[in-house]
Each structure stands twice: as structure tokens, then as C-alpha cells.
Amino acid sequence: MVESMFIITVIVLLALSFDFINGFHDTANTIATSISTKALPPRIAILLSAFMNLLGALAFTGVAKTIGGKIADPLKLEHGVVIVAAALIAAIAWNLITWYFGIPSSSSHALIGSLAGAVIAAEGLRAVNFSGFLTILEALIISPLVAFTVGYIIMNLIAAIFRNFNPGKVNRNFRTMQIFTAAWQAFSHGTNDAQKSMGIITFALVAGGFQTTLDVPDWVKALCALAMALGTSVGGWRIIKTIGTRIIKLEPASGFASDFSSALIIIMATLFKLPVSTTHVISSSIMGVGSAKRLSSVRWTTAQQMVVAWLITLPITAIFASLTYLLVSVFF
Numbered sequence: 240m241v242e243s244m245f246i247i248t249v250i251v252l253l254a255l256s257f258d259f260i261n262g263f264h265d266t267a268n269t270i271a272t273s274i275s276t277k278a279l280p281p282r283i284a285i286l287l288s289a290f291m292n293l294l295g296a297l298a299f300t301g302v303a304k305t306i307g308g309k310i311a312d313p314l315k316l317e318h319g320v321v322i323v324a325a326a327l328i329a330a331i332a333w334n335l336i337t338w339y340f341g342i343p344s345s346s347s348h349a350l351i352g353s354l355a356g357a358v359i360a361a362e363g364l365r366a367v368n369f370s371g372f373l374t375i376l377e378a379l380i381i382s383p384l385v386a387f388t389v390g391y392i393i394m395n396l397i398a399a400i401f402r403n404f405n406p407g408k409v410n411r412n413f414r415t416m417q418i419f420t421a422a423w424q425a426f427s428h429g430t431n432d433a434q435k436s437m438g439i440i441t442f443a444l445v446a447g448g449f450q451t452t453l454d455v456p457d458w459v460k461a462l463c464a465l466a467m468a469l470g471t472s473v474g475g476w477r478i479i480k481t482i483g484t485r486i487i488k489l490e491p492a493s494g495f496a497s498d499f500s501s502a503l504i505i506i507m508a509t510l511f512k513l514p515v516s517t518t519h520v521i522s523s524s525i526m527g528v529g530s531a532k533r534l535s536s537v538r539w540t541t542a543q544q545m546v547v548a549w550l551i552t553l554p555i556t557a558i559f560a561s562l563t564y565l566l567v568s569v570f571f
Contacts, residue, residue: 262470295429306438319446
């Protein structure tokens with residue numbers, strides 16, 4: 240029991256570290272557009288994002304239950320707590336690598352790939368709930384496509400409605416409206432991304448015999464929400480630069496369109512209890528908005544680099560986690 244308590248404590252600390260890193264890794268997702276268009280000064284944007292992330296993280300738990308029970312059944316795993324520890328170490332390592340190089344990769348892909356890889360290394364393919372895993376994978380794949388489409392449509396609607404309006408006045412109005420869409424986007428980010436760490440801790444608690452249901456304890460919810468908010472307050476300037484300037488040249492109207500469309504997709508996914516990559520959704524909505532103006536306005540070289548990072552995250556983190564499990568299991 241003492242050993243189990245020690246491992247659980249380590250897992251909670253690792254999960255909170257992942258949440259903190261996720262916060263500054265994904266801060267760019269929620270505020271890059273509003274900083275790029277000068278709707279908000281950087282310091283205010285980060286504080287607003289941190290506060291709204293905190294509120295969002297406290298508002299829902301459905302995604303946490305999906306992460307905690309859809310990939311594998313923690314009650315059936317013999318080495319569940321060690322699996323979680325290995326998955327978190329691998330996901331954290333990948334997040335730090337991609338943050339260092341300014342690559343807006345997916346923390347969601349990293350965590351899900353790591354958990355699946357650790358489960359397979361520990362107990363084989365039979366231990367993976369492929370039905371649940373494929374449901375999660377479908378959401379991760381489809382959501383960026385939907386975000387691209389919605390961003391494209393909303394930008395076209397804005398262009399049609401405001402075609403004959405004074406451009407300066409339109410920009411001022413949309414710059415003001417961006418404050419609200421940035422806040423909504425940060426809230427939606429908290430509703431989905433913070434749930435993943437809550438789910439992984441709950442998974443470990445069930446696997447370790449500390450509880451029998453996937454209901455997220457209040458203390459887990461509070462700690463994860465605070466960790467993500469603190470991480471967000473630090474900011475991720477490398478990725479902010481990529482999201483805010485290297486995909487398209489954003490203006491207030493296009494910034495509003497990308498914020499609104501991505502926040503809408505993320506909050507809808509949360510309501511359906513589906514984990515999505517906020518990085519993928521927001522980046523894809525920006526590409527959709529840029530394509531509505533003209534295809535050449537999108538810097539497709541940057542987009543291509545991001546897509547490559549997205550594609551390799553799942554297999555690389557699965558391999559990382561498998562190797563990490565084999566190493567960690569020697570000690571436990």
C-alpha cells in the first residue's frame with residue numbers, strides 16, 4: 240500500500256507537470272490571433288487566457304471520463320499505475336521537445352499515443368479497447384477538417400456582409416469583438432485540454448485500487464485546473480509566433496473568424512465528451528480563414544511542417560512510452 244501511494248503521488252505530480260506544460264505549450268492556441276492583430280497586449284492576453292482556462296477546466300468532466308476509460312479498462316490492468324507513469328513521462332518529453340523547437344504539435348495526441356503505447360508494452364494489444372481508441376482517433380482526425388471548413392465559411396460570410404463597409408471601422412469593431420472570442424476560445428480550451436490530465440489521474444486511481452469509478456474527484460479537478468492556468472500564465476512565445484504570424488497574415492476580421500470557429504468546434508467536442516487537439520483545431524481554422532481570402536495567403540510550407548508533426552506524434556509518443564515503461568517497470 241505504501242508503494243502504491245508513492246507511485247500515485249508521483250503520477251499526480253507528473254500529471255500536474257504535464258498540465259502545466261500543456262498550459263504554456265498551448266497558450267499560443269488561445270491568444271496568438273488576438274496578439275497578432277493587436278486586439279490585446281500580450282500580458283493582458285495571457286492573464287485573460289489563464290483565467291478563462293481555469294473556469295473552463297472546472298466546468299466539465301466528460302472528456303476526463305473518456306480518457307480514463309475509452310483507451311483501456313483500468314480495472315483490468317495488472318500494472319496500471321506504472322503504465323500511467325510511463326505514459327506521462329513520454330508525453331511530457333515530447334511536449335518539451337516540440338515547445339523548444341516552436342512546433343505546435345498536439346498535447347492530446349502525445350498523451351493518447353503515450354497511454355496506448357504504454358498499455359501495449361505492458362499487457363499487449365489485447366489490453367487496448369480498440370473501439371474506444373478508434374472513436375477518440377476519429378475525433379482527432381475529423382475535428383481539424385471541420386474547423387478548416389467552418390473557418391472558411393465564416394470568413395466568406397464576414398467578407399460578404401461587410402464588403403461595402405469602411406475598412407477602418409470594420410477593423411476597429413472586430414478588434415474589440417476579438418477580446419470576447421479570445422476569452423471564449425480560452426474557456427473552450429480549458430473545458431477540453433485540462434480534462435485529459437484529470438482523466439489520466441482518475442485512470443491511475445482506479446488502476447491502483449483507490450476508487451472504483453471514473454468519477455473525477457474534486458481535488459483532482461481543482462489541482463489540474465490550477466496547474467493549467469499557471470502554465471498558461473507563463474506563455475509559450477515560440478509557438479505564439481508560429482500560430483500568430485507564420486500561417487497567414489491575420490487581420491482583426493480574420494482573427495475573429497478563426498477564434499470563433501475554433502472555439503465553437505472545441506466546445507461542441509467537449510459537450511460530446513470527445514478529446515480533440517486544440518492545436519489542430521485552431522491551426523486548421525486559421526488555414527480555413529486564410530483560404531477564404533485566397534489560397535496563396537496561407538503559408539503552406541509552415542502548414543506542411545505542422546501536419547508532419549501532427550502525423551508523427553502518435554507513433555513517436557507510443558514508442559517513447561513503450562520504452563519508458565520497460566525502463567520504469569524495472570524499478571516497480
